Amino acid sequence: MNQHTLSVLVENKAGVLARVSSLLARRGFNIHSLAVGPTADEGISRMTIVVDAPELEQVKKQLHKLINVVKITELDRATAVEREISLVRVSTDGQKRSDVLEVATLFDAVAVDVGVSTIMFLVTGSPDKVNDFVELVRPYGIADLVKSGRVALARDQKSRKLRAI
Amino acid sequence: MNTISGAQAVIKALEREGVDIVFGVPGGAILPAYDPLYDSPIRHVLARHEQGAGHMAEGYAWATGKVGVCIVTSGPAATNLVTPLANALMDSIPIVAITGQVATTSVGNDAFQEAYTTGITMNATKHNYFVTNPDDIPDVIHEAFHIAATGRPGPVLVDLPKDILNAHLKWHKPPKLDLPGYKPTVEGHPRRILEAIKLIESAHRPVIYAGGGIIKANASDHLRRFAEQTNAPVVTTLMGLGGFPGTHDLFLGMPGMHGTYAATTAIQKADLLIALGVRFDDRVTGNPDFFAPHASVIHVDVDPAEIGKVRQAEIPIVGDVGRVLEQMLEAWANRPAPDHKEWLDRVKSWRADNPVRFDQNPNGPLKPQFVIEELYRRTGGDAIVVSGVGQHQMWTALHWKFSRPREWINSGGLGTMGFGVPAAIGAKAGAPERTVYLIDGDGSFQMTHQELATASAEGFPIKIALINNGVHGMVRQWQTLFYGSRYSGSELGRDTVNFPMLAEAMGCIGMRVETPGEVGPAIEKSLSINDRPVLIEFVVDPDEMVFPMVPAGGSNDQIILGPEDLE
Numbered sequence: 001m002n003q004h005t006l007s008v009l010v011e012n013k014a015g016v017l018a019r020v021s022s023l024l025a026r027r028g029f030n031i032h033s034l035a036v037g038p039t040a041d042e043g044i045s046r047m048t049i050v051v052d053a054p055e056l057e058q059v060k061k062q063l064h065k066l067i068n069v070v071k072i073t074e075l076d077r078a079t080a081v082e083r084e085i086s087l088v089r090v091s092t093d094g095q096k097r098s099d100v101l102e103v104a105t106l107f108d109a110v111a112v113d114v115g116v117s118t119i120m121f122l123v124t125g126s127p128d129k130v131n132d133f134v135e136l137v138r139p140y141g142i143a144d145l146v147k148s149g150r151v152a153l154a155r156d157q158k159s160r161k162l163r164a165i
Numbered sequence: 166m167n168t169i170s171g172a173q174a175v176i177k178a179l180e181r182e183g184v185d186i187v188f189g190v191p192g193g194a195i196l197p198a199y200d201p202l203y204d205s206p207i208r209h210v211l212a213r214h215e216q217g218a219g220h221m222a223e224g225y226a227w228a229t230g231k232v233g234v235c236i237v238t239s240g241p242a243a244t245n246l247v248t249p250l251a252n253a254l255m256d257s258i259p260i261v262a263i264t265g266q267v268a269t270t271s272v273g274n275d276a277f278q279e280a281y282t283t284g285i286t287m288n289a290t291k292h293n294y295f296v297t298n299p300d301d302i303p304d305v306i307h308e309a310f311h312i313a314a315t316g317r318p319g320p321v322l323v324d325l326p327k328d329i330l331n332a333h334l335k336w337h338k339p340p341k342l343d344l345p346g347y348k349p350t351v352e353g354h355p356r357r358i359l360e361a362i363k364l365i366e367s368a369h370r371p372v373i374y375a376g377g378g379i380i381k382a383n384a385s386d387h388l389r390r391f392a393e394q395t396n397a398p399v400v401t402t403l404m405g406l407g408g409f410p411g412t413h414d415l416f417l418g419m420p421g422m423h424g425t426y427a428a429t430t431a432i433q434k435a436d437l438l439i440a441l442g443v444r445f446d447d448r449v450t451g452n453p454d455f456f457a458p459h460a461s462v463i464h465v466d467v468d469p470a471e472i473g474k475v476r477q478a479e480i481p482i483v484g485d486v487g488r489v490l491e492q493m494l495e496a497w498a499n500r501p502a503p504d505h506k507e508w509l510d511r512v513k514s515w516r517a518d519n520p521v522r523f524d525q526n527p528n529g530p531l532k533p534q535f536v537i538e539e540l541y542r543r544t545g546g547d548a549i550v551v552s553g554v555g556q557h558q559m560w561t562a563l564h565w566k567f568s569r570p571r572e573w574i575n576s577g578g579l580g581t582m583g584f585g586v587p588a589a590i591g592a593k594a595g596a597p598e599r600t601v602y603l604i605d606g607d608g609s610f611q612m613t614h615q616e617l618a619t620a621s622a623e624g625f626p627i628k629i630a631l632i633n634n635g636v637h638g639m640v641r642q643w644q645t646l647f648y649g650s651r652y653s654g655s656e657l658g659r660d661t662v663n664f665p666m667l668a669e670a671m672g673c674i675g676m677r678v679e680t681p682g683e684v685g686p687a688i689e690k691s692l693s694i695n696d697r698p699v700l701i702e703f704v705v706d707p708d709e710m711v712f713p714m715v716p717a718g719g720s721n722d723q724i725i726l727g728p729e730d731l732e
């Protein structure tokens with residue numbers, strides 16, 4: 001099934017998340033990740049929703065019908081910046097510690113908590129980068145993992161050439 | 166500082182919206198609001214069941230075009246409202262429901278009569294509110310009415326905890342509406358209008374497919390002018406009946422599962438479908454892959470989510486269908502009406518050759534269609550007609566010639582049995598000077614017939630033609646056709662209930678008719694009684710079926726016209 005990234009501006013009010021997620025649930029669409037937070041305007045929040053769905057045209061229109069939904073944009077990698085944060089606690093028993101730290105360096109992952117037999121890393125970047133890091137440390141043993149869910153924002157369409165930055 | 170209670174604010178806010186009648190049932194959590202209601206000029210109609218209160222609000226809204234209001238308590242009362250809310254959402258009926266709730270300090274604690282009303286009704290309303298600050302009451306009620314009545318109309322619920330009703334606030338004018346996510350489009354896009362006109366001009370076999378949107382937008386006059394200017398035949402859906410004169414030369418009837426041969430076939434042969442305030446419901450389209458296979462589509466609707474949902478439109482126009490028709494008429498200007506003689510001759514011959522028919526043997530069992538045609542004749546068509554859900558509903562749609570909007574009130578999208586009695590009461594409340602005739606089925610009637618007591622106690626002299634076939638006729642018809650006549654769970658018994666006696670027990674006049682000869686006089690008698698509700702039980706043939714019929718999911722090219730078409 002295809003993954004779609006929706007950026008949804010909503011009024012910052014009680015119950016709005018329930019309305020949005022309920023609409024997706026009605027169609028049986030799984031929410032892969034969902035991140036919500038206020039925008040520069042206190043009264044408006046942005047939800048970044050990654051959904052597994054064959055197509056979203058009708059759902060987007062239905063979302064628009066929710067009184068508290070202000071704007072919906074479907075984003076993709078080409079036209080948006082997508083980022084994710086993950087905290088990963090990796091087992092560092094015995095000789096593994098230096099190997100794990102080496103992988104972390106390659107990914108700019110920061111050790112944020114160091115224990116006797118585990119280290120917790122903070123890794124940020126594109127969803128692919130975060131996934132790759134997780135896959136590379138998986139053989140050492142992942143004790144715990146959390147992801148923020150994807151956040152995304154459309155690129156400035158007028159300065160396409162600078163996109164590589 | 167002068168303050169009033171939340172409860173007083175609710176009633177004041179309703180008065181400010183111009184509400185003159187509410188339908189409800191009181192109870193613990195809503196009691197504070199019932200106290201100021203006692204002094205208010207707003208009339209309260211005590212329903213016998215909250216489902217009844219909800220359907221009354223719908224019937225009222227439908228008959229008047231205004232927002233209908235119901236008011237009930239928390240918990241079981243709110244859950245009893247779910248059906249009318251879902252019905253109003255499906256059929257785009259503007260109602261506002263006020264529900265009591267347990268105090269905010271108890272919410273979430275499984276308090277007595279607590280139900281998560283806004284959660285339960287989230288998907289049965291256009292929008293709902295859980296009020297946690299008494300200062301919000303004037304604004305929320307104002308918003309609720311605005312949302313219910315504008316755009317695609319629908320139900321809005323306001324849930325009011327008891328402590329909020331008892332708290333005090335300073336009464337204020339509602340501020341300007343601030344709904345950044347709600348801005349319904351009224352005007353059609355001018356370029357699209359011009360494209361539409363071009364397409365209409367070049368069409369050879371146009372059909373106007375008009376629905377409930379025409380009624381909601383009060384656009385029936387525009388529709389008639391538009392049809393006459395463009396010389397295009399008109400079909401109206403179940404929800405759109407009365408939006409175009411049923412006796413007009415361009416009218417072909419209702420299309421779809423139980424539509425007329427002419428209406429359904431005209432769509433199948435059309436090269437242009439002008440879809441106005443419709444949603445391409447499966448009861449109209451049958452299998453959408455075979456629906457209107459040769460037609461380009463112009464689709465006008467105020468709800469953008471309807472456009473392209475079932476059928477891609479060559480020309481989508483989002484806007485109020487009344488306003489868009491005005492724009493089209495302006496753009497059409499003084500172009501002559503196109504000459505569609507060949508096409509019109511064809512559709513008219515389909516209509517002439519395939520009328521809806523039935524046989525009433527003067528000595529045989531009474532046929533429901535005969536009853537409905539007699540009703541039409543004896544009322545001169547001058548009545549607001551309400552129905553339940555089932556065969557009797559389809560026969561009414563097929564045999565009554567609806568000629569004015571808001572004279573046909575039924576449950577289309579949700580198909581809610583039990584809609585009839587309370588909706589008829591609501592309609593009578595909204596149009597007391599009109600004859601309101603409910604044509605109900607015995608099954609549907611028994612779902613809400615306790616509201617007969619409301620009708621007589623509150624002085625709503627509605628008239629009821631109860632089509633008693635003793636069965637869930639529509640279900641039984643499917644069992645006859647598709648389940649080898651195995652009548653599993655569909656037989657109610659024609660004489661289980663003594664309906665005239667039941668009516669009399671509830672303060673109404675009751676009559677029973679069993680033969681064709683008694684039909685006319687009984688109807689005449691019912692029309693002469695205006696001081697109380699009247700019920701006539703028509704004991705009819707349980708084997709009668711609704712035709713034409715396109716079986717569910719079938720192609721609209723294969724219409725079963727009558728029993729002789731069944732192998």
Ligand SMILES: Cc1ncc(C[n+]2csc(CCOP(=O)(O)OP(=O)(O)O)c2C)c(N)n1
Pocket residue numbers: 553554555556557558580581582583605606607608609610632634636637638639640
């Ligand atoms: C609340 C509800 N329950 C069940 C149904 C399914 N249903 C559709 S038509 C019908 C039979 C209706 O019987 P009646 O009101 O007697 O009408 P008739 O078809 O006999 O004219 C039933 C059970 C429904 N539409 N609504």
Ligand SMILES: [Mg+2]
Pocket residue numbers: 555606607608632633634635636637638
């Ligand atoms: Mg029946």
